[in-house]
Amino acid sequence: MTTGDATKTLSGALLEGLRHSSWQSRLAVAVVALMLALLLVQAVQDPGQFTSQLLIGLTNGAIIALIALGYTLVYGIIELINFAHGDNFMIGSFVGLTVLSGTLFGLGLFAPISGDSGTIIKVAGVLIALVVAMAACGLLNVGIERIAYKPLRNSPRLAVLITAIGMSFILQNVGLVWKGPAQVPFPDLISSANILPGDAIVFRWKDLFVLAVTIPLLVGLSYFIKNTKQGKAMRAVAQDKEAAAMVGINVNRTISVTFLLGGILAGASGVMYGLFNGITVFNVGFTQGLYAFTAAVLGGIGNLSGAVVGGLLIGIIGSMADQYVGVRWTSIVIFAVLVLVLVFRPTGLLGDRSATQGGGSGRA
Amino acid sequence: MPEPNGGARAANGAGVTNILEARGITKTFGGLVAVNSVDFDIPERAIVSLIGPNGAGKTTFFNMVSGLYIPTSGRFVLTGRDITRMKPHERAQMGLGRTFQNIRLFGTMSAVDNVLAGMHVRLKGSILGSILGTPGVSREEKEARERAHALLGFVGLRGRQTFAKNLPYGDQRRLEIARALASDPKLLLLDEPTAGMNPQETARLTELIGRLREERGLSVLLIEHEMRVVMSISDRVTVLDHGEKISEGTPTEVRQDERVIEAYLGTARTG
Amino acid sequence: MRGVALKRFALPAVLITLAFLFPLLDDGLGLGLMFPIIVIAVYVMLALGLNIVIGFAGLLDLGFVAFYALGAYVMGWLASSHFNQVSFSFLSTAQSLSGGARPGIHISFWIVLLVAGAFTALCGVLIGAPTLRLRGDYLAIVTLGFGEIIPRFFQNGDNLGGFNLTNGTVGIKSIDSPGIPFLPESLSSWQRFGTLDLNPWYYTILVLVLITIFVNIRLRDSRLGRAWVSVREDETAAAAMGINPVTTKLWAYALGAVFGGIAGAFYGAFIKSIFPTSFSFNISILILCMVILGGMGNIYGVILGAIALQGINFYLLPQINGWVHAIGDALGSPLLSGADIPKYNFFIFGIILVLMMLLRPEGIIPNRQRQEELHDDSTGGDALGGTARA
Incomplete structure (x- = not known):
């Protein structure tokens, strides 16, 4: 076959695809194209603002991506939407805040770390807060799985989902008792000053901090899943639980490890969220959790790189909506993305598992 | 052999109308051809069996008739209407009833x-x-x-x-048939109805299938591993192997067909 | 046979009679429970509406509050002075103080109830049609998405290209009271429902609840009810019987929405002012909790669940709060004497959800079918209660 023929078949296939696509998907593509065009207009009009907004979106997206990974890891392995995951993230931010304030169980261990502390203390404090929150959330997630989900492994899928919703409310109220109903401020440890010269494009130390924490975590996760024995076991269990058990993989332990990983990432994300935004609140996990779930679905749930891509996209969509639609519409925009993705492309952008029933009809 | 280009409601040699006509049915999964250009007719008031070694494409064909899969090419005509792209529930409304292999x-x-x-x-x-x-x-x-x-x-x-x-298991099979009959089908698809039954239960079910035609005037498409059942009640038998139709005719004709014997001996399963 | 007849007719008859006599009891004993009882009745209606979706059709709807909110806003739009650009009145008993034409749309409460039901049913179909082919857990999240979008939209709807649709966070105020014109002067509290005499409100919601129960029972035993069970149990087999899974589910969704909408419309008129924040995700979960606690699919169980949970909200938690404060005062602990226990009600509801699913997924008064389904130990199914087969 010559290249010419190949091009011909490709264009033919595209045409064919267009002809077979439903009016809904054509409409969806048109809407997305229109949105992109409008954004492009904004980008040309004020490139500095657009770029700054894009960078903020990326940072927010990194925080969301870490949570989204927790959803996607768990869904990939036991097909459960772990509704309590967002609240685990909230607990992570609370743990981080508690460490930074130097109190633990009412004991003043050391003086609270604040913006006035020395640089070394700040760095050490942030690192310790991250590690403690990651450990706490990882163990919490494992505990939740053991107590609430494991006994229901053979129950209808929705029964486990309801349990997860129940756990979400329990965690939220733990947060409510812990820090009260109002927003709690985080110490301002990381400078909001612009790194870049001039003020046309804003990229702050805070943004750098988030990326500096997120990227090593992602690399580590990727290494763990690809190269370690436990990571391979996770992939095997995700493929086929029974077959994995037959070749001697400890399925229960593998599921626990998955929850541990998800929790660790949520813990890191929680601390970063607090430091980045300067506040946290007992119900922050609900909205952030839904954003992250949207990200996981957008990328294709069960697909790890999808969760990262989806997280970054949701972050960017959110920051663009903040700027060009209005902050109060942002959550509506993101929930609309959630609904639209599930309706039009339930397998997500990178695709993995079919969300519709019946193998045959799921094929697009 | 039926005429390959039969019309929508064509009559075969004996002047009997066909309830179901399948023309050039092909189904591929990725690069794998599961069913390859199969023509197939079910005359009115006939019991037609589809047999073949494991993996011959019987179940794929069956699922295309009932609407779980859409064929890659070819078409199905049920009582004169093209049902190729209809959903399972629409086919049922048109007069297609079925039972399931795993009740x-x-x-x-x-x-x-x-x-x-x-x-x-x-x-x-x-x-x-x-x-x-x-x-x-x-x-x-x-x-x-x-x-x-x-x-x-x-x-x-x-x-x-x-x-x-x-x-009890045998009663569940019967209940499934009763449930399928409740939708007043013209054609009943039975997917391995005697699977897991003892000889006594099998004999009673075979008798029941016969009565479906005698007393209710139904056509039946049967997928069955139990050769005694197939040979005793079928009017016609179609044999699939590797997705292709290799033989078709009365039970006696099929039994003597060299290619059928070869296909069955070539695999571990002899029914 | 006698025992069956007794159980089937006598018990409901006694309960209904008691319900009708309750205002006398409340008045005679000076209980002052009319207000909470009316709110509980609204929730009974909501729970019965959700029961159609979850209990009968096995679809997990996490955004049921959307229909409740839509119903309330329909009442707000069609029976208040909100749209003061126009002045339109139709069979409304609401009158202006000056006697002149009142600004806003004022349509008879009874008509608006029906309009709200029809409108929410339409919304249910619009939301359901594209989403109902999704698998159960994804559907749950999509409904949650809608349940979040709609109140947030109401919150932001005070300036839609300059048009004030919802009055934002302030909400719609002074919604008209219902009333029955043409009644003699001696029944003045029925001519226009007031805030002092709650009896007309009570009897209105009681009748609405009884209608809801009746419709629930009739639907359960109907052709559609069987279709719901069959789709819930095995969608493929149901389709092979000619049952269209999507329309079957859509009916559950739309019919559930009708009751959610009517309950919302009643609530809007009763409470007089509606805000977007009264329709949060928590309400969806509260209603879900009622259905699950009582027993999915069991009508009496769901009613009991609604009464029990609102009882906890209205009665038990304030009671416990009092005890905790007393203990705090006795111990001199400001932490305890200042605690606000009712604030943590969703902690209790969360625990109820988890414990029910772990220990008794079929609820307090189980529906026999659902009990069997939920204890079937075959591999995880999709619909709530259904069992998936390879």
Whole structure:
């Protein structure tokens, strides 16, 4: 076959695809194209603002991506939407805040770390807060799985989902008792000053901090899943639980490890969220959790790189909506993305598992 | 052999109308050809069996008839109407009934309710009518219950008030057939109806399949591993191997066909 | 046979009679429970509406509050002075103080109830049609998405290209009271429902609840009810019987929405002012909790669940709060004496959800079918209660 023929078949296939696509998907593509065009207009009009907004979106997206990974890891392995995951993230931010304030169980261990502390203390404090929150959330997630989900492994899928919703409310109220109903401020440890010269494009130390924490975590996760024995076991269990058990993989332990990983990432994300935004609140996990779930679905749930891509996209969509639609519409925009993705492309952008029933009809 | 280019409601040699006609049915999964250009007819009031070694494409073909898969190419015509792209429930409304290889009853409904659920498309009671309990709906419900009991009697079950899933295995098979009959099918697809049955139960079920035609004038498409069943009640037998139709004819003809013997001997399974 | 007849007719008859006599009891004993009882009744209606979706059709709807909110806003739009650009009145008993034409749309409460039901049913169909082919857990999240979008939209709807649709966070105020014109002067509290005499409100919601129960029972035993069970149990087999899974589910969705909408419309008129924040995700979960606690699919169980949970909200938690404060005062602990226990009600509801699913997924008064389904130990199914087969 010559290249010419190949091009011909490709264009033919595209045409064919267009002809077979439903009016809904054509409409969806048109809407997305229109949105992109409008954004492009904004980008040309004020490139500095657009770029700054894009960078903020990326940072927010990194925080969301870490949570989204927790959803996607768990869904990939036991097909459960772990509704309590967002609240685990909230607990992570609370743990981080508690460490930074130097109190633990009412004991003043050391003086609270604040913006006035020395640089070394700040760095050490942030690192310790991250590690403690990651450990706490990882163990919490494992505990939740053991107590609430494991006994229901053979129950209808929705029964486990309801349990997860129940756990979400329990965690939220733990947060409510812990820090009260109002927003709690985080110490301002990381400078909001612009790194870049001039003020046309804003990229702050805070943004750098988030990326500096997120990227090593992602690399580590990727290494763990690809190269370690436990990571391979996770992939095997995700493929086929029974077959994995037959070749001697400890399925229960593998599921626990998955929850541990998800929790660790949520813990890191929680601390970063607090430091980045300067506040946290007992119900922050609900909205952030839904954003992250949207990200996981957008990328294709069960697909790890999808969760990262989806997280970054949701972050960017959110920051663009903040700027060009209005902050109060942002959550509506993101929930609309959630609904639209599930309706039009339930397998997500990178695709993995079919969300519709019946193998045959799921094929697009 | 049927004419390959038969019309929508073509008559075969004996002047009998066909209930179902399949023309050039092909199904590929990725690069794998599961069923390759199969022509297939089911005449009125006939029992037609589809056999073949494991992996021959029987189940794929069956799933295309019932609408779970859409063929890659080719078309199905049921009583003169093209059903190739219809959804399973639309085919059922057109007069296609089926049972499942691994019995799929509504486990927590009683036997009668299972049959009533099967009757769904033949009942007209509107939602408002059901809520208000209009005389029409009450009468229809009463008649439906009577018909359901009659159908259970026909397959040899009495309407017991236990959950369907607690019935003995053989009774579950019969109930599934009664449920399929409740939708007044013209063509009944039976997917390995004697699987897991002892010889006695198999004999009784074979007799029941015969009665479907004799007493209710149905056509039956049968997928079956049990060769004694196939050979004793089929009017015609079609043999698939590697997705291709390798033989077709009366049970005697098929039994003597060299290619059939080869296909069956070539695999571990001899039925 | 006698025992069956007794159980079938006598018990409901006694309960209904008691319900009708309750205002006398409340008045005679000076209980002052009319207000909470009316709110509980609204929730009974909501729970019964959700029961159609979850209990009968096995679809997990996490955004049921959307229909409740839509119903309330329909009442707000069609029976208040909100749209003061126009002045339109139709069979409304609401009158202006000056006697002149009142600004806003004022349509008879009874008509608006029906309009709200029809409108929410339409919304249910619009939301359901594209989403109901999704698998159960994804559907749950989509409904949650809608449940979040709609109140947030109401919150932001005070300036839609300059048009004030919802009055934002302030909400719609002074919604008209219902009333029955043409009644003699001696029944003045029925001519126009007031805030002092709650009896007309009570009897209105009681009748609405009874209608809801009746419709629930009739639907459960109907042709559609069987279709719901069959789709819930095995969608493929149901389709092979000619049952269209999507329309069957859509009906559950739309009919559930009708009751959610009517309950919302009643609530809007009763409470007089509606805000977007009264329709949060928590309400969806509260209603879900009622259905699950009582027993999915069991009408009496769901009613009991609604009464029990609102009882906890209205009675038990304030009671416990009092005890905790007393203990705090006795111990001199400001932490305890200042605690606000009712604030943590969702902690209790969360625990109820988890414990019910772990220990008794079929609820307090189980529906026999659902009990069997939920204890079937075959591999995880999709619909709530259904069992998936390979």
